[in-house]
Amino acid sequence: MLPTQKEVSLAKDFNGLSFPSATQLAYRIGGITFGLHAEGELLLTPERELRAFAIVPGLCDVNLQVAWADSLRVPDSTLLFHSGGLWSLFAEPAGYRFSFLSPLLGMTPYKEAWLDPDFRFGRVLLSRGYFDTDRPVYPLEYPLDELLMIHRLSRGEGVEVHAVGISDENGRGHLFLGHSGAGKSTTARLWIDRPGVRILSDDRIILRAREGQIWMYGTPWHGDAGIASPDCAPLTGIYLLAHGTRNERVSLPAGRAAAELFTRSFVTHHSEEGIRFTLDFLDRVAREVPCSIFQFVPDESAVEVICRAGA
Numbered sequence: 001m002l003p004t005q006k007e008v009s010l011a012k013d014f015n016g017l018s019f020p021s022a023t024q025l026a027y028r029i030g031g032i033t034f035g036l037h038a039e040g041e042l043l044l045t046p047e048r049e050l051r052a053f054a055i056v057p058g059l060c061d062v063n064l065q066v067a068w069a070d071s072l073r074v075p076d077s078t079l080l081f082h083s084g085g086l087w088s089l090f091a092e093p094a095g096y097r098f099s100f101l102s103p104l105l106g107m108t109p110y111k112e113a114w115l116d117p118d119f120r121f122g123r124v125l126l127s128r129g130y131f132d133t134d135r136p137v138y139p140l141e142y143p144l145d146e147l148l149m150i151h152r153l154s155r156g157e158g159v160e161v162h163a164v165g166i167s168d169e170n171g172r173g174h175l176f177l178g179h180s181g182a183g184k185s186t187t188a189r190l191w192i193d194r195p196g197v198r199i200l201s202d203d204r205i206i207l208r209a210r211e212g213q214i215w216m217y218g219t220p221w222h223g224d225a226g227i228a229s230p231d232c233a234p235l236t237g238i239y240l241l242a243h244g245t246r247n248e249r250v251s252l253p254a255g256r257a258a259a260e261l262f263t264r265s266f267v268t269h270h271s272e273e274g275i276r277f278t279l280d281f282l283d284r285v286a287r288e289v290p291c292s293i294f295q296f297v298p299d300e301s302a303v304e305v306i307c308r309a310g311a
Contacts, residue, residue, distance in 0.1 A: 022136060024057035028230065030160075030206035030217040032152060035060035036139065039067040042126075045136035049220040050145075053230045062119060062152060066139045069125040072109040075099055080270040087143060089270060095122075098147060105130055113144060119152040146221055149206070150266045154274030158208035159281055160266040164188050165205040165216045165233070169196030173216050173233035174306055175205060176294070177264045178241035185224040186298050187241065192227070194303065202227040207235065207285060214285050235289050237309065244295025247305045257291035258283045 023038040027050055035057055038044050044066065046054060078091040090097045092114065100111040110130035115122035124139045131137060140148065150160055164176040164184045176187045188202035203223030205216050218229040239249070240260055252260065261282045268274035296302035 026055045026057040026060055027053040028055050029053055029149060029219055030153070030158060030208060031210070031232070032062065032149065032157065033060035034062045034064070034140075034145075034148065036064050036066055036124075039065060041133070042066060042068055043136035045138055047138050047141070047220075049222065049228050050138070052228065053220055062122070062148060064113075064122045064124055064140075066124045066126070068128050068131075068133060070128060072099075072112055072125060072127045074101065074109060075112075087147065096151075098144065100144070111139070111144070113148075115148070115151070118155060119148065142221070146204075146219075146266075149219075151268055151274075153206065153208075154268045154271060154277060156277055158206055159278050159285075160204060160206050160219070161261065162203065162264045162266070163205045164202050165200035165218060166191050167198040167200065167231070167233035168307065169194065171233065172236040175207075175216055175235055175238045175289075176241050177238065177261065179264065182241040183243060183296065183298065184241065187296075187302070188223075188225045188227055190298065190300065190303050192225075198229060198231050198233070199227045200229045200231055200233065207281075209281075209284070214289055235285075237306070238285075238289050238291040239294035239306070240292070242293055242295045244297065246295070247297060247302050248295045249305065249309060250293045250295075252291045252293060254283070254286040254291075257286035260291070261286060 022043045025044040025046055026033060026035040033055060036044055075090040075097050079088060080091050081089045086100050086102055088099050090099065095114055095116045098113045099109045101109045110127050113122055113124045126139055153159060161177060164187050166174045176184060178184050185202050188199050191197050192199055200216060200218030201222055202225040204219040204221040206219055207214055207216055214235045215232050216235045217232040220228045222228040262279065265278060267278050
């Protein structure tokens with residue numbers, strides 16, 4: 001069936017890719033592909049930050065059907081985790097179900113997502129009463145897209161960390177970790193105008209093992225500096241950010257480095273298996289990549305210290 005004029009107008013050329021229909025959407029983050037296929041009259045559109053990560057639709061690592069629902073209810077299955085905010089996770093006989101509810105919108109869920117145990121296939125339902133059904137939607141609106149990534153990574157694929165990822169002019173990958181307020185956005189701004197530098201993200205980075213070493217990948221979930229790139233780089237140095245009166249690097253032993261990485265990671269708290277994998281993976285990262293505390297002053301001198309250290 002040929003796409004309608006409405007579908008053609010929505011299927012814009014994102015990131016140099018022409019989509020055959022606005023009923024399909026696919027993207028790649030951290031080397032993992034996600035595909036969405038809309039049912040019925042529902043039409044899809046990516047969020048602005050996601051467009052640089054778009055790929056041609058097809059069979060992906062994670063495949064999701066998306067549909068409207070007349071109404072949704074809170075699952076009566078086993079509650080695994082409540083975020084304290086919009087979402088809760090429930091155990092289902094053949095998988096998992098995320099339920100999204102906000103008292104500001106109403107007392108019934110506005111969205112839910114069911115996934116198989118390996119987070120390879122699933123279905124997203126959107127409650128008609130909470131959406132303008134005449135307009136295209138991005139059904140994985142934050143935090144669902146990031147939740148899917150974190151859970152897929154925990155199946156032995158990698159870890160997402162709270163960090164800035166920077167590839168310098170020589171291709172070396174520098175990871176600057178920190179909680180909110182530690183200086184991640186400041187660090188990104190200090191590097192952004194240097195020739196040959198690529199900033200992968202100013203807030204969320206994915207770490208994965210590839211070709212016998214650790215690589216870092218950009219994500220669309222950016223911080224205050226608004227920087228998000230689909231690029232990747234081999235990881236050569238890890239720095240725990242701290243404000244200081246002068247620039248100083250203090251090396252960390254692998255054991256403490258792994259613990260510091262864990263406190264700045266996004267983990268599946270409900271899953272013993274997922275936490276065990278995350279701990280093992282971060283232990284490998286800490287043993288293979290030099291890690292230090294980096295007390296810095298917010299000017300160009302901080303960049304020069306890192307460049308000299310990697311020379």
